[in-house]
Amino acid sequence: QKEVEQNSGPLSVPEGAIASLNCTYSDRGSQSFFWYRQYSGKSPELIMSIYSNGDKEDGRFTAQLNKASQYVSLLIRDSQPSDSATYLCAVNTGTASKLTFGTGTRLQVTL
Amino acid sequence: KAGVTQTPRYLIKTRGQQVTLSCSPISGHRSVSWYQQTPGQGLQFLFEYFSETQRNKGNFPGRFSGRQFSNSRSEMNVSTLELGDSALYLCASSPELAGTDTQYFGPGTRLTVL
Numbered sequence: 001q002k003e004v005e006q007n008s009g010p011l012s013v014p015e016g017a018i019a020s021l022n023c024t025y026s027d028r029g030s031q032s033f034f035w036y037r038q039y040s041g042k043s044p045e046l047i048m049s050i051y052s053n054g055d056k057e058d059g060r061f062t063a064q065l066n067k068a069s070q071y072v073s074l075l076i077r078d079s080q081p082s083d084s085a086t087y088l089c090a091v092n093t094g095t096a097s098k099l100t101f102g103t104g105t106r107l108q109v110t111l
Numbered sequence: 112k113a114g115v116t117q118t119p120r121y122l123i124k125t126r127g128q129q130v131t132l133s134c135s136p137i138s139g140h141r142s143v144s145w146y147q148q149t150p151g152q153g154l155q156f157l158f159e160y161f162s163e164t165q166r167n168k169g170n171f172p173g174r175f176s177g178r179q180f181s182n183s184r185s186e187m188n189v190s191t192l193e194l195g196d197s198a199l200y201l202c203a204s205s206p207e208l209a210g211t212d213t214q215y216f217g218p219g220t221r222l223t224v225l
Binding site for chain 1: 205217
């Protein structure tokens with residue numbers, strides 16, 4: 001079983017819709033959770049970090065964490081074509097500054 | 112505040128050669144981590160340095176090594192290059208403040224081994 005799992009996609013949503021990206025992790029000791037966005041040929045860019053169970057909102061983005069279910073998700077409201085990218089879920093088990101990444105979900109926002 | 116910088120941005124080497132990549136973290140950040148990204152394996156952790164000491168190491172062969180200087184700048188070295196070492200090498204820095212371990216990535220160095 002992979003440590004951090006994501007559906008590779010592509011996930012296709014129409015412009016203006018809500019995109020829902022999901023991630024599961026295997027290590028129950030995981031403490032920090034991150035979503036990065038990566039455009040083709042570019043480096044990962046931090047979108048959100050979340051540390052506690054529940055929701056965390058930042059503009060059009062909402063991260064949701066459920067440690068009991070070992071599940072973290074990212075919702076993108078009012079999706080825009082510029083949101084088309086690969087979204088990487090990353091988990092830190094607490095062993096200082098060592099992130100384990102999922103393989104990423106490719107999001108396509110269609111006009 | 113300037114972001115993480117990496118040099119060079121692109122590199123072409125041949126098998127058997129060695130290469131050194133450089134990373135300058137965000138000012139004030141003391142932790143520097145290195146990752147390898149390939150289409151097949153995704154993003155994989157190489158190692159992490161904090162205050163000039165390697166704190167964590169991933170599952171890579173000893174051909175991959177690194178170091179950190181007193182100004183927090185870091186270098187990674189790959190010796191005896193293999194074709195499979197072709198990848199995007201990413202450096203990330205973290206402030207290592209209490210309550211946050213967020214990592215910020217540099218633009219990466221794209222290494223091609225011929």
